[in-house]
Amino acid sequence: MVHSYFFRMIFLSSGACMVEFSFMWLSLCLSTPQQLVGVVGLEIHAQINSSTKLFSGSSVCFSAPPNSLVSFFDASLPGTLPVLNRRCVEAAVMTGLALNCNINRKSLFDRKHYFYADLPAGYQITQQRQPVAEDGTLTYSLLEGKKRSQVIRKNVHIKQIQLEQDSGKSLHDDVHSQTLIDLNRAGVGLMELVMEPDMSCGEEAAAAVRELQLILQALGTCQGNMSEGQLRVDANVSVHRPGEPLGVRTEVKNINSVRYLARAIDYEIQRQIGILQRGGTVQNETRHSLPISLTSAASFFRFMPEPNLPPLIVYEDNASLPAGIDACQAVVVQKIKEGLPELPSIKRDRLVQTYGILPEHSFTLVNEDGLVEYFEAVLMATKKEPRKVIGWVTNELLGHLKQQDLSVSQSPISPPALAELLELQETGHISSSVAKQVFQKMWRSPGKTAAQITQEHDLGLVSDTAQLHSICQKVVDSHPDEVGTPNILNKLMGLVQKETKGRADPVLVRKILQEKTS
Ligand SMILES: Nc1ncnc2c1ncn2[C@@H]1O[C@H](COP(=O)(O)OP(=O)(O)OP(=O)(O)O)[C@@H](O)[C@H]1O
Ligand SMILES: [Mg+2]
Ligand SMILES: [Mg+2]
Structure with a gap:
């Protein structure tokens, strides 16, 4: 029997990571040639900002009562068929364009099988063979130096962006030995962004995820709220000596805070270095808090083409639309390109150039x-x-x-x-x-x-010369021994300001004090 249950998770805040990570994890990002170094590749599930699910008309809402947003298709009733949500495709194409990906004019849907109570069909519809977007780049920045004023730009390659369905939520009630299922999330549209293993520590991964979060929010394709699970990160971590082949990776799944992501990665790098230094070997495994451990071997999932969905076709521009296809019903790449907003990195550069502010201030503003x-x-x-x-x-x-x-x-x-x-x-x-x-x-x-x-509060500037003269005189008279000593002017100015609660005109006070002490 399937019970309904609503479970609101409480996670650490994901805010302002740029400010917090630089120094703490810097040592892990640096290495000498013979040292073991970390290698990090991320898979990121971003919930597409759409009012309805990927293949059904059910609404998407985080805080709705459990199992209140479930269509027959979401519950996998026999005879129901998927209907692709154009908004979700447009969001994935827009995200792909913003990350400099190639947009595949034709992409395909596949079934990925696994058996778990929150996946009633026994498979997830995803894009394994030919995803909607491939081969892109995410550029992110690290702020370094004592004043965090040195901006270091880094790139991570995006292998692919694929459309896929989310699963439902399971909660294991140990006391009553039962599993409670909420299918509200089942079938919600996700973009899985698979990154190449181009990062080397938690700080880099955290900065990359934070930048991606800002980009998605600027695009409006994902709200990026990690505590509500709108952005979930799987971190793949290995260690090796630079120049040598990559080591065996482990995977930490479903990380939902930028801060925890950095910590989990650095902990895992240190754990693997420790194992190798003691002469052991790293096992290819999933290290996470979920109750099951899925092997990532492709054969385990028994991938097969989704028979109920035709290939997904997107068109370059209106001119390439075949006769009989309504431009309003089709996904047209050129139209999406024209609607791209100003991205965070461009915005930062513009702020620095237009207003002459420091780069670190542009980060604070955009964050x-x-x-x-x-x-x-x-x-x-x-x-x-x-x-x-x-x-x-x-x-x-x-x-x-x-x-x-x-x-x-x-x-x-x-x-x-x-x-x-x-x-x-x-x-x-x-x-x-x-x-x-x-x-x-x-x-x-x-x-x-x-x-x-x-x-x-009578806080206006005191610039009455006679009044200031008398206050300055009083201050000078009360410090007869110090007149003539170095820096006396600044000290006396401070005392005058104290006397006037910061209201004295500093230019006038300086002039009067100079006369009185020279
Ligand atoms: N040696 C390695 N060290 C660290 N990361 C790696 C290494 N090799 C691959 N990766 C990363 O592992 C991830 C592999 O993701 P991919 O979606 O292709 O497969 P998967 O993890 O096997 O499947 P699933 O989607 O079911 O988790 C990528 O982000 C890639 O960068
Ligand atoms: Mg993956
Ligand atoms: Mg994975």
């Missing part, structure tokens, strides 16, 4: 959904230089957002409101330290403008 748009909206409303605005966006704003676990769209300070604050500083109405105080107060009282807060 955070909506932050580029926020930054550009602030720039539209202020005359302040982009290089001065960037720190406010990546430090003040992002810092506050992260602290409260908010997204950019939830920021209590809108781009025009921040621009107004920066204008007050730029035009000399408030000092830079006061600007930070005003920012905090704006954060806490949304709706209040920077000017209102400055006025209410």
Whole structure:
């Protein structure tokens, strides 16, 4: 008997890996010629962003009640036939184009057999012989150096992108010795991206997956939420000495956080190095938390052509459509190419070139959904230089957002409101330290403008010469011994600012203090 069960998994967050990995795993990415080094190849299952499944009209929704989104075809009732979802094909073609793949004008569907309760047909429809896209490249970057300002670009080859169905979900209830099945996910469209073993450590794999995640999100072909299983990674890991043939690989399946991916790979590399150094041999095995261990030998799966689906044909352009085929019903590569959005790497380069910001800032901007748009909206409303605005966006704003676990769209300070604050500083109405105080107060009282807060709390710049003269005199008089010592000016300036709570006009104060101490 099949029981229904809904199981919401809790996984580690997948955020901002670019910032976190560089140093921790750097040592594993480097080697001398005789050392054993890691070799990593990833298979990535990306859930296609479509409202319906790959071969049926059932809806796709992560949090629906168990077994509420299951058509007769999804449950493999006899006599039901697959109907290919054009949206899913378009998504795979678009992803292939963004990753510089060759798009096969004709691709084929196959059955891959395995027996498991969450796969009621006993086989999965996939593309083993001729996938929709092949032979592409993913370019990703590592940030290195003390200030993480050195951008190292790397490539990983994409062997193929294939369309396939997802399985259902099984949950093993040990207490009652039963398996609970939810078929809501059964038949959801996936793109499996198979990468060549071009990476060498967890940090590289994590950076590649993060870049892919950003690309898929920019394309809109996959939402890329790893904690909801929309992006699942199988990591194939081996070790060898450079120049020698690749070693035996093990596979860590179904990894659903970028952070865990890096850790799992580096742990596995170290484990294999340990085995070889002790004189042992690495076994070809699957190391994962799933209850079964599938062998990856192709013969095990008894692949066969899917008899219920004709070859999948895509067309180069409208001119190549055969007579009688409606352009709206066909997948036309040229049309998809024209609709490709700006990809993250292009966006970063544009930000660096247009605004003169540092590469590491362009990574921070692009990593955070909506932050580029926020930054550009602030720039539209202020005359302040982009290089001065960037720190406010990546430090003040992002810092506050992260602290409260908010997204950019939830920021209590809108781009025009921040621009107004920066204008007050730029035009000399408030000092830079006061600007930070005003920012905090704006954060806490949304709706209040920077000017209102400055006025209410009397934070305007003090530039009254007589008033500043008397404050400076007081400060100089209270430090008679130090006048004439090196760096005294900076110290006295600090004391004047303390006296005025950061409101004194720094240019005037410096001038007055110079006169008084010379
Ligand atoms: N020696 C190796 N070390 C590390 N990775 C490897 C090595 N050889 C192959 N790989 C990687 O293993 C993966 C093989 O994936 P592929 O989909 O072709 O087959 P599979 O793992 O046998 O099948 P399945 O899709 O059922 O998991 C690729 O990502 C490839 O880069
Ligand atoms: Mg595979
Ligand atoms: Mg595999």
